[in-house]
Structures are given as structure tokens and as C-alpha cells.
Amino acid sequence: MISALVYADETAVAYDDLASARRAVGTTWVHVAEATDDEIDAVVAAFDLHPLAIDDVRGDVRAKTEEYADHTFVLIKSASLTPGETTFEKEVRTTPIAIFIGRDWVVTMSTGAAKPVQRVMDAVERGDERLLHRGPDFTAYRVVDVVVDAYFDLLDDVETDIEEIEEEVTVSTDIETLEKINDVRRDLLSFRKQVWPAREAIGVLARGDPQQIQPQTEKYFRDVHDHLVQIVDLTETYRDLVSGARDIYLNTLSQSTNEVMKVLTVVATIFIPLTFVVGVYGMNFGESAYNMPELGWTYGYPATLLGMTLMVAVMLVHFRRRGYL
């Protein structure tokens, strides 16, 4: 699905035909959403794009900035957190968005829907002043900016998950909680894998290395770069929070085992000796007067019960002092 837009001064005109869009005066923006191989080939031919860059559009590669003879290639990944297929709940889905910046044209391509690009394109069509005047590099900046802003939304989702986990860990020893923790850890891992190269790639633009980036646009890319640095920071912070939550979870489990053991110990320690005592008076030595005279005593039974009650009382006090109860 190829859309072409040529804009200059105050108007933006949509073209159906790639060739005439290329010839029109102004900044030409060609966008290919859900790009098929034929569409890619057509655009590559029209703008003489470098074949290695095209391989990257199709493959699953890291974000990058590459300078070619007469155009700069920027690959950025849009990312969102979606329900996954595995036992773990969610996963980070990414769509690569390729941006080629030429002298007076910009080409964007994606094998996915590339909604962020669409949003910027709509703004141009509506005649957004900031975009119309500032050339192809500023358009590229806007696309990158929208993609990076969506990273913050993803991190907000992650934060919500972490807060939910933090509430669970102090009360639950359910293995599902650990799986949630691991799931968030995976998400952060796989997100970080996207963000680190993006930071590097945008850093090249922020330093204004490629000749297609005008001096006044550098500061804008520097701003996006700052956002990416902040995102990397947040990712690290969230990783630390998740690892703290995991510690509490594991401790809750140890705590639980400790509690269970205390219950067992208290019950066993109280009743096992008592059972021994009643066992003694269950022995059949009672036939001769000398053996087990207690059995013949008038108050033998109540005395035994009283003795056992005292034993229990002593033990309860003892256990309370040791903090078992």
C-alpha cells in the first residue's frame, strides 16, 4: 500500500503515481505500509535505495542509522505490549519502520501497519505548519518521536504490572506470581534489546553526522535521544523493582515454610510427651500391688490430668517466649 505526498510552503498534495510525485516540486514523502515485495521494489527503483538497507526492512534486525551516498537510512522499531502465545502472559511485539531521508524526499516503509507513521502523515495532510516548512529530516524526526513516545506507554503498562505484582508478593506464594514476575522480566529484557540500539542509532542523528540532517533539526533529535536515555534508565529501574519483588516473593515462601514448621513443632512437642504419659498408665504392669501403685490411688486419674495440664501450660509459656505462637 503506497501513499505519496508532496508538500511545500502551505499545501500538501497526495499523488497516486510514484513517478509524478518524484518529479513534483517540494518535499516528497512516500510511505509503504504492509509493504509487499513488489511495492518495495518499485520504491527502491524510484529512489535508488541501497540493497543492504532493503534486506533490513524485511528482516528482524536492530535499530540502526546507516549513511549511504545520497540518502540516510534509519531503522526504528515501534513496540507494544500484547497478550502472548506462551504460558507467560504478555510479550513485546515490535514492527520495524524504515526511514530513508534524501535531499528533498523521505521514504518510510514497514511490513506492518505502522500506525505511528500514518498519524504523522495525517498531520501533514491536514496541513500541520511545523511539518510543511521544515524539510524531510524534520518529518523523519516526527515519525521517530511518535514511535519513541509510544515506548513510554509500553513502560506505563509494565509499571502497572509491577505494582500488581508488588501487592501480590507479600501475601501469595502461588507459583503463578513467580511466573508473572518472570514474564515482566522477559518483557523488560526484550524491550531493552530494542531500546539500546535505538538510542545508539538516534544518537548518530542527534550529533548531526549525516549530511541530510539540517543543523536546526539536530536539537530535536537530541531531544528524542534524551527520551531514549530516560527510557533505558526506566527499564533498568523496573528491572531492579522486579528483582526486589522476586526477593519478597521468595521470602514469603520461606516465611510460610517457617510458619508451617512452627505449627508442627508446637503441636508435636505438646502432644507427643503427653501421649507418652498416657501410654505409661496404659501399661499392663498393674497386677501386683508393688507395680504401678498410681493406678490404685484414689486421685490417680485427676492427678495425672492435672500434671499433664501443667506440662501443657509450661510449654505454651515457653513457646510464646520463643515467639512460636
Added chain:
Amino acid sequence: MISALVYADETAVAYDDLASARRAVGTTWVHVAEATDDEIDAVVAAFDLHPLAIDDVRGDVRAKTEEYADHTFVLIKSASLTPGETTFEKEVRTTPIAIFIGRDWVVTMSTGAAKPVQRVMDAVERGDERLLHRGPDFTAYRVVDVVVDAYFDLLDDVETDIEEIEEEVTVSTDIETLEKINDVRRDLLSFRKQVWPAREAIGVLARGDPQQIQPQTEKYFRDVHDHLVQIVDLTETYRDLVSGARDIYLNTLSQSTNEVMKVLTVVATIFIPLTFVVGVYGMNFGESAYNMPELGWTYGYPATLLGMTLMVAVMLVHFRRRGYL
């Protein structure tokens, strides 16, 4: 709330009107506390501040130093440790303070109360000699210095918390102790997130890169930079102390489980065999003379009791040797 101050040589004069403050001879300092959008716009217009910097004043971004055409923008965060909203006890609250340093003016802005700035402004109004003579960059230094000094107060609070935790961990296995540990860990994490970029941002000033920083002021920024390095060091040290406390806590719990197990083992090991013995003489084989002759012995009962007492004695000695008692 806009305050404007113009100071030269020996006097500092407060102005109500931004425009006349701008025109007055001397160093013009405009401060906007609890800045509203209108106030920000007014100051931006008066001093021609860069729009990207203004976005940073409003947003929640990292400390930074950015050089623009005719002014340098420094963003620093004042931080304090306050009771938080979550189950965890305290949290690090930060207020961004934006400082714009021009040739003969300095603008400070904050969406919060920005008490540190107020304190420096008071000193200027009182006619503090050091501040009156040395130009806008030295004023900026003083603001940064006051903000960074407050970081040490925050770390003192953290240290007090750590000391309290260190006393608790050797006696308590309460999960609240672990939550306290996690809370401090979070605080240090979130504080470090503020300090690292601050160190970088002030490093730029300490190297004297921006042209608004005079050579004799560099050393002062270098001093603040040294403080920030020390603060980063302290933060790392506290993280290590907290992690040491956590180890002791977890060990106290294992220790407790171990103790509980020993009690159970001692009691069960002593009484279960005894219960078996008394069970033997509770059997009903006693009808024929051949079966269970012990029951007929004159001293059968006392002999059994004696035997069991010996068993207990042997076990107690054994357990004492193994260190269970």
C-alpha cells in the same frame, strides 16, 4: 509567581515589571516559582528562551545541560525523602529546577516551590557580597550548590533508616523488615536515577564548555561536581549495606527454621521411642505365663521407668554433643 532582581556592584533592586528589569543595568535574575503556563510564556518571550527547554521545565525529565545560541540551559532536580502513598514507607520526591544562564541575566523556573532558589535569592537581596559581584554563572552555581547540599540531607535520612534496619535484622524475621529493606532499596534506586544525570550535567559546566561560564567559576562547578561524585559513591555504598542487611535478614529466617527443626527433632526423637516402649507393655499378650513375663516381675514397672530414664539421658548427652541443645 515571578520575582525579578537586578544587582550590580553593591546593591540588589527588586523589580515588579519584567520588561524594566530586563533593561536595567547589572545582572538580571528572574525567578518563577510554581510557574503557570502564562508566567512561563511571559518569561520565555522576554528572554527568548528555546522552546525545547521549556518542554523540559514542564515535563519529568532527567537533569541536563544544553547549550543554545545565546544562553545555557541547566535542569537540576531538588530531592527530598517524604512519606509515600504505597504500602512502602517513604519515597524520593523531586522538583525540577530550570536555570537559564545568559550573558548578563539568569532565569530560574520551577513548577514547584523551589525553596533552594528562594534561599539564594534572599541572600542576594540581603546583599551577599560573593553573589553580587560575580555575575549570572556564579548565581547559577549557588542555586545548584544549595540543591546538591540537600542531597546529603536525603542520604543522612537514608543512613538513619539503614542503621535501624541493621539493628532489626539480627532479631526479627518479620516480613515488615524485608519491606523496609525493599523500601530503602527503592529510594536509593530512584535517587541514583536523579543523581547520575546530574553528575553528567554539572560535569559539562565544570569543564567550562558553555561560553556563559567564566573561567573563575569553573572551579566552583568542579567542586559541586566532586560533591555529586561523592553522593554517587555514597549511594552505591548504601546499596551494598542494604544488600548486606538483607542477607542477614534472610539468614535469621533460615536460622529460625533451623532452630524450630531442632526443637521438633529433639522432642520427637526422645519421646517417640519411649512411647513405643510403653506401647509394648500395653499389649494384651499377658494371659499365658510364657507371654510377657516382664509384666509379672515384682520390679517390672520401676525397671521399665529406669530403662526409659537411661534412654533419655543417653539421648540428651548425644544431642548436646551435636549442638542441638
Added chain:
Amino acid sequence: MISALVYADETAVAYDDLASARRAVGTTWVHVAEATDDEIDAVVAAFDLHPLAIDDVRGDVRAKTEEYADHTFVLIKSASLTPGETTFEKEVRTTPIAIFIGRDWVVTMSTGAAKPVQRVMDAVERGDERLLHRGPDFTAYRVVDVVVDAYFDLLDDVETDIEEIEEEVTVSTDIETLEKINDVRRDLLSFRKQVWPAREAIGVLARGDPQQIQPQTEKYFRDVHDHLVQIVDLTETYRDLVSGARDIYLNTLSQSTNEVMKVLTVVATIFIPLTFVVGVYGMNFGESAYNMPELGWTYGYPATLLGMTLMVAVMLVHFRRRGYL
């Protein structure tokens, strides 16, 4: 086993004799598979290769790029995951492939089968256009590219193993699962040991440092370099996944111990007191009317049974509330 190929413009000719291949016009490619010492010596003499490089062909050294007077030496390791000899299941097997790039010749050598080289050689013989025209450095690039692509296959195998492990860890506490985890950890470790130096070595070529690398080939090496960076990234991510799986495994074990303890505690806590009660009424105090009057009561037995049933009911409710059941 020495193969020699000379290719120019549109044809590739195989030569049996090293000397005449060296003299022929075009790019000369000599490949030595399963190289014996004699074969190596012959090729070294024909192309005047540096002795230190030859030591590296025979030894087990890290990937490297070394520039000599008139040729560049690249050592790359082809790697695959194969069933190992130890108790641990699989291991990473590597074969060093040495590539010498001269002005109009390229020499490849390996003490192993070096299938990736063979595949490129076949493509040249079949007359692959891209390879015929672009000189020895492009041929070297193709060999490196095929080797690096095989790294992705190895990582796919590792990913399959990790997925299998992730399914196992939540249900099994078998020590074999931990051994599988350790096995994958070892594989990743030993693979990373191969990839890091490769990244560095190809980086030298990507920067175009050696004079044998033509400017238009640099971008291709840069592409391989990007792949290696991505492979390093993947390796780190997989290490993190494995470590997450290990955490879940260890937790499953703790969980299991906790469960076992709960069962024991519930059973013991219910029956030990009951056993005590029945023990009481097994005592032989019953001879005088005063002692143990319960024994004489008409409904003594059913009352005791009822009492015990109530005790059990109370305990079951209690345990359910504490989450033991």
C-alpha cells in the same frame, strides 16, 4: 585437499596445479579443506603467508584479523551445537576457518571440513555473478557471511532448548532439569567466547582498515558486523532467560518442600492430639469408681468419638483458613 579456482569477468576455471593457478589472470582462490601439514606448507610457500598466521590455523585460537605486509589474515570459527561426550547433553563445536586476502587472490584453509567455504566455492563455480566480479575481499565476505548465518541456526537450537526447559521448570523438580539448564548455560558461555572476538575481528574489516578491503565491500562487512552484534545481544538475552528458568526451577523445589511440610503438618496436627485422647481412655485407672468415671458412662464412647470429630472439624476449618489445604 587443495582446490584452486581462478575467476574473472564471467567464467571460473578450476586448476589442479597451484603454481599455474597463481599465474592465471583473474582472482585466484585456493581452498584447503582438512588441511594436512604438507598442504599447508605448499600453500604458504606459493603465497608467502606469514608463519604466525599459520600457527593460528593449526591451534585453537580466538577469531582475529591481522594485517601483514601484502595480505590480511582473518580467522573465523564456524560453530554448531552437537551432542557432547560428557554427562551434559550438548556442546558447541567449532572449526577454525582461516582466510588470507591478497591483492588478486584469496586463500582459505581449515583443518576441518569447512562446509561453509565449500558452499561459497560451489556458487563461484556455478558462476554466481555477484561473486565473479567483485574481487577477493567480496569472496572473503561471502565466506564470513555464511559462517555467521550459521550462528543464527545454532541460536535457534538453543532457543528450542530454552523453550523446552521453560515448560519443564514449572512442573518438575528433577535434577536432570537443572542439568539441562546448566548445559544450555555452558553452551551460551562457550558460544559467546567465540562470538565476542569475531565481532571485534569483523569490526576491523567493517571499518575498512586493511588495504585489501575495497571501499564498496566495507558496507557488506558492516552488515555482517551488525549481525554479530545482534548475535551477541541474543546470547545475552538467552542467558537471562536461562537464569530466569533456573529461578523458577529452584522455586518449584522450595514450593514442593513447602507443600510436603504442609501435608505432614496437617496430618500430624490432626492425629497426634486424637491419639493422645484415645490414649487417655486406654489408661488403666479404671478400677475404682472415682477414677475415670467416663469409662462407666453409658454414652462415654460415642461422646468421645463425637468430641474427636469436633476437634477434627475445627482443625480442618483452621487449616483451610491458613491456606494449608
Added chain:
Amino acid sequence: MISALVYADETAVAYDDLASARRAVGTTWVHVAEATDDEIDAVVAAFDLHPLAIDDVRGDVRAKTEEYADHTFVLIKSASLTPGETTFEKEVRTTPIAIFIGRDWVVTMSTGAAKPVQRVMDAVERGDERLLHRGPDFTAYRVVDVVVDAYFDLLDDVETDIEEIEEEVTVSTDIETLEKINDVRRDLLSFRKQVWPAREAIGVLARGDPQQIQPQTEKYFRDVHDHLVQIVDLTETYRDLVSGARDIYLNTLSQSTNEVMKVLTVVATIFIPLTFVVGVYGMNFGESAYNMPELGWTYGYPATLLGMTLMVAVMLVHFRRRGYL
């Protein structure tokens, strides 16, 4: 307490008066031990020392080297391991020693006793040849060298502690052992905090950056720098040893719990079934001939005892095979 010494060629003369010491020909060394504010002010005035450096003399800051207009400021911390105030046994005490190196003078200041400086001063007074001839930077080197040598003594103390701990951990599960481990960890942490900046600060001198450092003195500072690098290495190694000791300690505890559990399991597993058996023959079914005929058998009792002995024998063999005994 101000001491002043002027030395040249072969003699060192002590002066009471700061002003005349300053005027005398030769290298002037002024040392202020247990410096009061008045003393500091007097020396600052006499040598025109930079105010920021003076703040560092009084405060608790990191080691540093700072170059001012006509003198270089070096701050180094002397460190020793002393019994601490907290529950943890020892702590690292540091005293800052400030060294100002001028063209023909050196000033040393400390708010503490600064014994290392005193030792160097005594050597000068005794007429140590090496020191008399080589100027103020060599004197500074000697002071730094003596301070750094004392670091090795501190690490020797730490090593002794670690050896003691390593002996304890395999036999004791006492929580005091863990506290000792944590104490040493704290000491190393707080020592490392001192050594890292010192390494950096002396590195500046080793590179001979400040103009007060003569080329022939650089090598000596490089030697001290090497010592500091070695000290950092040792600190890291000791940290690893301590963490290894901690692992063994924790394992000893797990080991102990495991042992306790085995004892309990063996005793309970042997006697609980036996108690059941004797319970069977304690049942009162014996009234009719059909019920419990065993009770009437002539050898019923010995047969039961024999049966139980066999059960015990089987279990003991079983437990020995499983390694419980």
C-alpha cells in the same frame, strides 16, 4: 600546631616563625597537625592557598588532585582499621591529609594527628639525603608513599580477619559469624571508597600533569600509583573471598538443617510403625477366640518382638543405603 622546616643542599633548619620560613632560601615545608581554624587561616594567608581547597581540608571529601594558578593541591586519606562503636566489630577510620605543592615550598595540613607526615618530617630533620636534594614534589611523594604503605597494613589486618572467618564458617552456624562476615564486607566497602579516588588523584601526578611535578619525580608517583592499583586489586580479591566464605557459611546452615531432618526422619520412620504394631496388640478385641488369636499363641509375644526387630533391621539397611546414617 604549625611546624616549619627549610632545607637546602645538606641541612634542614626548623623555624618558629612562618614569615621568616617563607623568606629563607631552600625548600620550605610547613606542616599543620591537628589544625585549628586560626592555624589554617595563618598558613593560607602566608602561601595564598585557594579557598576551595581549604574547604576540603575541613570537610570529609574524597581524595583528589586539583591544580591552581601557582600550586597543586593533593588530598589523600590515611586509613586504619579500629574497633568501631556499632554492633559490628571494626571500622575503617580515615584522616584527610592535605598537601599543597608550590614552586619552592610544600604545605601539609591535617585536622588529625597525621603521623605519616610526622615520620617524613623527622627523616628530613635527620638529614635524609634523598629528601633534602629533590625539591617539594619529592617530599610530597614521600608523604603519599608512607600513607599508601599503611594501606597494605590495613589490608593485612583484613586478611587475618578473613582467615579467621574461613576457619569458622565450616563448623559454625552462629549468627555472629555472619555478622563478622558482614563487618569485613563493610570495611572493604568503605576502604575501597577511599582507595578508588586516591588512585585517580595520584594518577594525575603520575602522568606529571601539574607543572610543580618535575619529570624525574613522575616515575616515583607512578610507583605509588602501581601500589594503589595493586591495593584496589587486593580489595576486590578480598571481597570475593568474603563472599565465598559467606556461601560456605550459608551452606553449613543448610547442611545442618538437612542433618537435623535426617535424624528426625530416621527416628520417626523407625518408631512410628513399631508403635502402630504394639498398638494393634493393645486393642481390646481379645474376648472371643476368633478375635486376635495371636494374643493366645504361646510364642505370640516373642514372635511380635522378633518381627519388630526385623522391621528395624530392614529400615536401618535401607537408611544406610540412602546415606541417612
Added chain:
Amino acid sequence: MISALVYADETAVAYDDLASARRAVGTTWVHVAEATDDEIDAVVAAFDLHPLAIDDVRGDVRAKTEEYADHTFVLIKSASLTPGETTFEKEVRTTPIAIFIGRDWVVTMSTGAAKPVQRVMDAVERGDERLLHRGPDFTAYRVVDVVVDAYFDLLDDVETDIEEIEEEVTVSTDIETLEKINDVRRDLLSFRKQVWPAREAIGVLARGDPQQIQPQTEKYFRDVHDHLVQIVDLTETYRDLVSGARDIYLNTLSQSTNEVMKVLTVVATIFIPLTFVVGVYGMNFGESAYNMPELGWTYGYPATLLGMTLMVAVMLVHFRRRGYL
């Protein structure tokens, strides 16, 4: 023990007298094994060696390369794994070997036996061609090369230990296994401490910084440097393997505790309820017909036995399903 050798072109001549060796034409190599202070002083005087370097020969310092006015000083440590004095089994013993490279001379010194040097010296005396022609820097390279090759032997020993440990950890929970693990960890730690500075020191020679290193020798030092990098890599890999083995060890212990608990739980859970049942029929309620009518039933006893057998069967099935058996 001083040995002196002068070699040129095709012959190597041993000298007894240091002075005449110094004067002879050719490369002079003086080696001092088990150097006493007098011997060191004699050689220092003859070759005018720098005093700081001499301190390093005697002390226990890190490997280093230092350039002096007319000679380069290289300190390298030969290392071997020997049975240690402590409870832990083995330790890394190192002997420093000092190498001074002059224009036409090389001096080697060691306070130990320095066998690697002796081996190279023997090769020179035997007239090894490679060594005779290439000057003092190549001789130095050979010494370093032999020392570094011995590092691989040490690592082979470590690998053997690790393999032994890996076999033990899955079957043994003996604390001696953990001590072995810790021992290997210590060895690797202390070995790495030697190798890191060596890598750095040889790196200086590999870059050919010192003027005594001829361009054609650089590549040889680069080769040694590659070996050192590989050794550092191996050391890291072994550390990871050891830490993996430690995890399995700890898990085996947890596994064992889990198994013990299961045995206890199964036995207790089966027999405690049975003991209760037989206790019930051991009660003395049997006097009136209404109480405990079961005792009077004809098949009361076999019915009870049957009931208990069924209970056992149900429990066994249950336990098997839960994986306890």
C-alpha cells in the same frame, strides 16, 4: 647465581665475568637465578638499571612494563598450581621474572628458580638459530612466551579439577565438595589477578611502544598478547563453570532435604492415623454392651485390619499421584 652469555651470528659463548661479557661483541644476556642482594647490585651496576625497577624485582608486585632512559623493564610472573598450606587444597604460586631489554643486551633476574628462563638459555647455548640472530627483544619474547605457555598448563589443571567437581556435585552433598569448589574459585581469582596486569604489560610491547622493541618483533609480542587474552577468557569461562557447579551442589542439597521430608511425611502420614485407630480400640470403654460394641463383634478384629489396609492403599495411591513415592 649469575650466568652470562654473549651470542652473535652463529655462536653463543658463556662468560664467567660480567665485565668482559658486557664488553664482548654481540647480544649479551645476563641471567640471575635465585638472585641475592649482592648479585642484584653487581648486575645493576654493570648495566645501570633503574633503582625503582630493582625494588620491583624484590617485592611482590603486579606484572608491568616500564620504559627507562636506555632500557625497558618487563616484569612477568611465572605461575603454577601447587598443594597449599591451608585447609583448602591447592594454591597458585608465582615467581616474578624481571627482564631488562637494552640496545644490545638483555638482563633477566628472579629471586626464584625461574626454570622458564633456564629453558630459553639452554636453547641459546645449544645454538637455536631463531634466537641467535634476532637480538635481545626476541630473546625477551621467548622468555615471556615460555612463561605464558605455562599458564595454559595451570589452566589445564584447573579444568581437570572442575570436571572432577562437576561429577561430584550431582551425587554428593558433602561440605568438602563445596570447599573444593571454593578452592578452585580462589585459584582462578588469584590467577586472574596475575594475568590481567600481564595482559596490559605485554600489550605495551605488542604495540611496539618501547624503542628497544624492533618492528619485526612486535608481531611476536602480539601473538603472546593474543594468548593472554585467550587465557583471561578461559579464566572467566572457568569461573562461570565453577559457579554453575556450585548451583547444582546447592540444589542437590535442597533436593536431598526435600527427599528426606517426603520420606518422613509418607511414613508419618500413613502410620499416625493407623496408630490412632488402634488406639481407639485400646480404650477401656468396653464394660457395658452399649459402649464399643465393635469389640464384641465376631469379625471386629479382621474388619479393623481390613479397614486399615484400605486406608494404607488409598494413601499410597494418593502419594504416588503427588509424586512422593
